[in-house]
Amino acid sequence: MISPPKNHLIAFCILVLTGFFLAGSPARAEEPAETAPAPIYIDLPNLAAPVMKGRRVTKYLLLTLKMELAPDADPEAANGKIPRLQDAFLRETYLIARENKSSGNVDVLTLRDRLLEIAQQMMGEGTVTGLLFVRTQSVRA
Numbered sequence: 001m002i003s004p005p006k007n008h009l010i011a012f013c014i015l016v017l018t019g020f021f022l023a024g025s026p027a028r029a030e031e032p033a034e035t036a037p038a039p040i041y042i043d044l045p046n047l048a049a050p051v052m053k054g055r056r057v058t059k060y061l062l063l064t065l066k067m068e069l070a071p072d073a074d075p076e077a078a079n080g081k082i083p084r085l086q087d088a089f090l091r092e093t094y095l096i097a098r099e100n101k102s103s104g105n106v107d108v109l110t111l112r113d114r115l116l117e118i119a120q121q122m123m124g125e126g127t128v129t130g131l132l133f134v135r136t137q138s139v140r141a
Contacts, residue, residue: 046064
């Protein structure tokens with residue numbers, strides 16, 4: 001009896017094992033892939049606030065923001081609340097800038113957390129899931 005060359009035997013085993021791995025189980029192939037629904041993003045109007053050092057405006061903080069809504073949120077209802085939200089954001093940004101007038105700097109992470117909290121309160125629980133700072137810029141006065 002002639003034995004097959006070892007290279008052919010190894011290649012055959014690799015092909016068989018590869019077929020098993022690629023085929024997978026039939027139950028797996030029939031399951032639909034579950035994907036999380038995508039969040040909704042709303043562009044917010046640009047925000048500008050003076051940054052003071054002592055009693056002097058030293059620079060302006062310019063922000064470009066996006067608000068992330070839950071996938072089941074109503075973007076039309078959220079858009080209707082943006083003017084009031086913008087007003088609240090401006091008031092809060094001015095307050096934070098005044099709180100830091102001795103240093104002349106604004107902690108952007110604290111600002112983001114406070115603005116997110118305001119957005120969640122104004123838009124309703126579970127509507128706003130995030131606030132994204134697309135662009136932050138400091139411009140000298």
